[in-house]
Amino acid sequence: MTVMNRNTAATAQAAAGAHTxxxxxxxxxxxxxESSAAWLAAQLAGAAQLPDDLPDAPSRLPAWSAAHAAKVAAGYAEYLEQRRQGAPRRFFANRAHALWFLQQVAPTKAVDGAWLHSTLQHWRDPRFHGLIRTYLEELGNGDPxxxxxxxxxxxxxxxxCTEAMPLDDTRYLQGTLQLALGRHGDDYLPEVIGYNLGYEQPPLHLLITTYELAELGIDGQYFQLHVTIDNAASGHAQLSIQALRQLCPQHDRQAFYARVRCGYRLNDLGIAAPDLIRQFDLQAELFAALERKRVYxxxxHADRCRLQQRTINQWLAEPGAIPAxxxxxxxxxxxxxGQSPADSRWWSLIDGPAAVMFxxxxxxxxxxxxxxIADDWRPHIRRVAPGSWGLPNAQGALSDSLAGDxxxxxxxxxxxxxxxxxxxLLATRAxxxxxxLLQEEPR
Ligand SMILES: [Fe+2]
Ligand SMILES: [Fe+2]
Structure with a gap:
């Protein structure tokens, strides 16, 4: 539902203003x-011009959400069938591709849930409890x-992947929107509800990502968790519709819902995950990483290290010489x-604790x-069970004496x-x- 060129307005504005x-x-x-309220207002004004796929009446949202979930399920069944018949991975050609993606979306993931922060103060009002519950679950109820x-x-x-990799400025758009909505949510309650409505409907790419990360031996607990916790039957997706129903004022339904739709459309600013994933260029990423390292x-290197009559230091002194x-x-x-990297002398220099370039x-x-190096050569990859870290119920394990704060x-x-x-985390538990508002466990 996202169109790539929708980020142009945001990018142009960032370039023109004082701030990236x-x-x-x-x-x-x-x-x-300080300036984030005006910035958020400008983003919403831009979003007001965009189309969306929401029904005209909020009463049709449950059916809309159910249809969305059914479409995702059908898309996923089709994907699994294609894979069963031998189709290659749809998203990640290799592990490097997946690691690249995980870093590209890190600024957004680093503030997961932030748009709901302002709802916390309404804890006395039961109409807010669904949104607050969603936020608390994003925070893991204060359990690290x-x-x-x-x-x-x-x-x-x-x-x-802990070193900050240079990212395109638009990678910061969704995270900035989320923090700004969280900060100014009092003035933008309908927009927060709308943004939440869009963000909490689990998309097809989430399911495929989860599947392919596991296939690449990467623990997809984060993604698996969102498949389950955002589900449309009882999860965050369902709570998002319930919140709209409860908080929409009787006397002004149309105006409120129009603002909800603008907030919903903020989800479409920037680049959609599948389009982002397609931007990966393995060789370009390798050369860019080497160019960053070249300077150091x-x-x-000792001068006796030579390659085609030039010392390594001479090679590395020249900007842009990495491909050569x-x-x-x-x-x-x-x-x-095109062979196992273990067959390359170069790999033995950089891999393993005894490697000279360790x-x-x-x-x-x-x-x-x-x-x-491996190129088309395929290693045997071990599938890991998603969520091997597990999601223990830890309320009992963490006790703090802060009640009454x-x-x-x-x-x-x-x-x-x-x-x-x-x-x-301490404050969340308190x-x-x-x-x-603690959710009781069955016993
Ligand atoms: Fe989350
Ligand atoms: Fe969620």
Whole structure:
């Protein structure tokens, strides 16, 4: 439902103004939100011009959501059938491709749920309880094992993707929108409801991503979790429609719903996940990563290291020489593409604790090398069960003596930019106790 060129307005605005999206995002993460209200208003004005696929009357939303879920299920069944008949992976050609994608969407995942922050203060009003429940679940109810932001951070950490990779500025658009909606939600309740409505309907690409990550041996707990927790029957998708029904004022339904639709359309700003995934170019990513590293490597090699009569330092001193350098490694027989990387002398220099270049390349860069060398050669990949970290019920394991805290203070500490810190997690648990909003477990 997203069209690629919809981000042009946002990009042009970012370029024209004093701030890039990344700067806005960073400022909001640091709790500075001075110009974000005007920026959000401009984004919504842009979204007002866009089409959407919502029904004309909110009363038809349950049927709309059910039809969406059925379409996703049918699309997924078709995907699985294609795979059963031997079709290749639809999204990720190799592991490097998947790691690249996980880093591209990291700015959004790092603020998962942020758009709902302002609902917390309405804990006395039962009409808000569905949205608050959604937000608390994004926060893992204050349990670091279940906090979505932390689950994603751990995933990137395990994959060695912790160095910030330079990203296109538009990668910061959705995260900035989410933080801004969370900050200004009091003025934009219908828009928050609409954004939430769009974000919480599980899309087909989520199912395919989950499946293919597991196939590539990557723990997809984060994605698997959203397949289940956002479900349309009883999950966040269902709560999002219920919230709209309960909070839509009787006297002004049309105007309220028109604003809901604008908020919904904010989901379509920027690039849709499947289009983003298609942008990956393995060789270009490898060369770009080497170019970034080149600057540091040009003085690090002894002069006896030579390749085609030039020292390694001479090769690396020259901007843009990476493709020729890699070509020379191939010509010299140090890299044999299309075979197991273990057959390449170059790979033995960079991989393994005893390798002479141990630690020069991070896990992501090594994966780029690995997959570029392997090319069409396919390793045997082990499937991991999604969610091997598990989602324990941990309320009992974490006890804090903060009951009685002032909710307003707790709420401030649970904002989208703070809830994943130890203090934010503590505040979340105290908030749940203070407000009595803990979901009881069956016993
Ligand atoms: Fe989430
Ligand atoms: Fe959700």
């Amino acid at each position: 999206l990344q700067q806005r995002y960073q400022a909001l993460l640091e709790g500075q939100h 094992r279940c906090n979505h932001v932390l689950i994603y951070q751990r995933l990137l950490g395990r994959l060695g 490597g040009q003085f690090m 350098f890699v070509g020379a490694l191939q010509a010299q027989g140090w890299i044999r593409r 630690g020069v390349f991070n896990a992501y860069e090594k994966q780029l090398w690995h997959d570029w 002032d909710p307003a203070t707790l709420i401030e500490r649970m904002a989208g930019n703070r809830h994943a810190t130890p203090d934010g 908030y749940i106790r203070t407000t009595g």
